[in-house]
Amino acid sequence: MEGKKTGLYEQHLAMGAKMVPFAGFIMPVNYSGIIDEHLAVRKNVGVFDVSHMGEFEFRGADARKFLNWITTNNVAHLEPGGVQYSAMLYENGGVVDDLLIYSFDDHYMMVVNASNIEKDFKWIKDHLTGDVQLTDISYQTTLLAVQGPHAVDVLRKITNTPLDEISYYHFRAGKVAEIDALISRTGYTGEDGFELYFKREFSLHTWEALFEAGEEFGIKPAGLGARDSLRLEVCYNLYGNDMDQTTNPIEAGLGWIVKTKKAGGFIGKEQVLKARQITTRKLVGFILKQKGIARHGADVFVGGAKVGHVTSGGFSPILNMAIGLAYMDKPYHEIGTAIEIDSRGRRLQAQIVQTPFYKRG
Amino acid sequence: MNIPSELYYSKDHEWIKVTGDEATIGITDYAQGELGDIVFLDLPEIGTVVTGGNPFGTIEAVKAAADIYAPVSGEVVAVNGLLEDSPEIINQDPYGSGWIIKVKMMDPEEAGTLLKPDDYARLVEEAGEE
Numbered sequence: 001m002e003g004k005k006t007g008l009y010e011q012h013l014a015m016g017a018k019m020v021p022f023a024g025f026i027m028p029v030n031y032s033g034i035i036d037e038h039l040a041v042r043k044n045v046g047v048f049d050v051s052h053m054g055e056f057e058f059r060g061a062d063a064r065k066f067l068n069w070i071t072t073n074n075v076a077h078l079e080p081g082g083v084q085y086s087a088m089l090y091e092n093g094g095v096v097d098d099l100l101i102y103s104f105d106d107h108y109m110m111v112v113n114a115s116n117i118e119k120d121f122k123w124i125k126d127h128l129t130g131d132v133q134l135t136d137i138s139y140q141t142t143l144l145a146v147q148g149p150h151a152v153d154v155l156r157k158i159t160n161t162p163l164d165e166i167s168y169y170h171f172r173a174g175k176v177a178e179i180d181a182l183i184s185r186t187g188y189t190g191e192d193g194f195e196l197y198f199k200r201e202f203s204l205h206t207w208e209a210l211f212e213a214g215e216e217f218g219i220k221p222a223g224l225g226a227r228d229s230l231r232l233e234v235c236y237n238l239y240g241n242d243m244d245q246t247t248n249p250i251e252a253g254l255g256w257i258v259k260t261k262k263a264g265g266f267i268g269k270e271q272v273l274k275a276r277q278i279t280t281r282k283l284v285g286f287i288l289k290q291k292g293i294a295r296h297g298a299d300v301f302v303g304g305a306k307v308g309h310v311t312s313g314g315f316s317p318i319l320n321m322a323i324g325l326a327y328m329d330k331p332y333h334e335i336g337t338a339i340e341i342d343s344r345g346r347r348l349q350a351q352i353v354q355t356p357f358y359k360r361g
Numbered sequence: 362m363n364i365p366s367e368l369y370y371s372k373d374h375e376w377i378k379v380t381g382d383e384a385t386i387g388i389t390d391y392a393q394g395e396l397g398d399i400v401f402l403d404l405p406e407i408g409t410v411v412t413g414g415n416p417f418g419t420i421e422a423v424k425a426a427a428d429i430y431a432p433v434s435g436e437v438v439a440v441n442g443l444l445e446d447s448p449e450i451i452n453q454d455p456y457g458s459g460w461i462i463k464v465k466m467m468d469p470e471e472a473g474t475l476l477k478p479d480d481y482a483r484l485v486e487e488a489g490e491e
Contacts, residue, residue, distance in 0.1 A: 034423045
């Protein structure tokens with residue numbers, strides 16, 4: 001298998017991971033099994049190596065101004081120690097990528113999808129203005145996501161940083177297992193948890209410290225499979241599935257991160273304003289009313305007419321049924337609408353439902 | 362990798378166990394491992410005629426769907442009812458309680474054309490090197 005390796009590649013193999021190519025990397029898709037890992041995160045705690053994600057640093061006097069122009073959320077509202085979910089748009093309103101911005105005292109860090117690292121870097125570089133120094137620090141940065149109700153208990157054992165003082169979507173620089181790390185209360189699972197950023201050379205050291213600390217809480221390694229099923233239950237969009245260059249953020253349900261009234265505007269604003277007036281389709285959630293699984297790309301029908309397509313589909317271990325997200329032409333996007341989804345030639349009965357499918361208790 | 366010596370195998374990773382003119386069909390340990398957690402099966406009804414080398418059903422696992430191929434031709438005489446509510450038994454016991462269908466073979470000699478355990482072990486080994 002050809003591909004880039006994270007600093008934990010050998011460790012994944014040693015722990016029995018099934019490795020798959022993903023976004024140019026060789027990544028663990030599962031260890032003990034997707035459902036087992038999914039439930040470990042919902043009930044106890046799981047650790048994901050997501051070092052394939054990309055990190056860019058922005059320094060210079062105009063960094064804030066520039067980021068506010070190239071992203072949709074309002075960076076002026078972001079204080080040091082804060083994290084912001086945002087997106088970059090093309091002029092036509094299509095989505096370049098969704099991302100996180102971390103604000104430090106003297107610089108910013110942007111975290112982007114692994115599959116978009118090169119594309120995003122070029123997009124940003126091509127639009128750079130003013131005093132901004134852009135650096136790609138993806139390779140030397142290891143990112144571990146420690147997720148689940150016991151994530152805080154595990155981390156507390158190996159850090160002196162007061163975790164209770166880090167609220168959701170905030171971070172602190174501190175020590176984890178004696179090494180320097182950013183401790184960020186963020187994640188992609190719908191559970192409480194942390195994402196830890198630190199230097200690649202400490203990958204194995206920190207991974208082992210987490211597993212030693214987490215043993216009493218039933219900690220498990222979790223792969224990309226569980227990462228996908230966890231995010232789908234809580235309806236977090238996945239770039240490349242639920243949104244891309246052909247979808248605007250309004251129909252993708254991301255209107256809340258698009259601040260059309262912020263000072264200075266942003267790339268893609270004119271098209272977003274139009275989309276706010278008229279959208280012809282909407283990303284919605286559905287459940288299957290019969291056995292089967294509706295997968296990415298499947299056509300959706302109402303009364304024989306194709307009125308949508310599935311963007312993400314899978315099995316929910318918590319609901320024990322098949323769930324998914326689909327773009328539905330209006331007016332077939334309404335909750336309660338009975339739909340049919342093609343699955344390898346079979347027509348599966350399904351229904352549009354309220355999202356998310358799961359909310360932590 | 363568990364590859365029982367008393368079974369025949371297809372290159373599509375099914376196994377068959379021959380008893381007279383009846384063949385019990387399932388998927389191999391390697392196949393269930395590759396698929397991961399199985400959550401649903403779409404299977405033929407009793408009386409359906411299946412053709413060697415052609416798909417007779419579908420397995421839906423959490424991460425992917427896969428066709429199940431009939432290693433031999435024949436008429437379906439039994440379908441494992443346990444799989445309706447507990448498809449995961451294929452992951453747990455692929456050669457035992459996770460059997461899928463039984464067929465009355467049209468030509469019992471057809472089983473002889475399938476892979477022997479040694480040949481199948483080699484096939485799996487080579488698949489792992491890709």
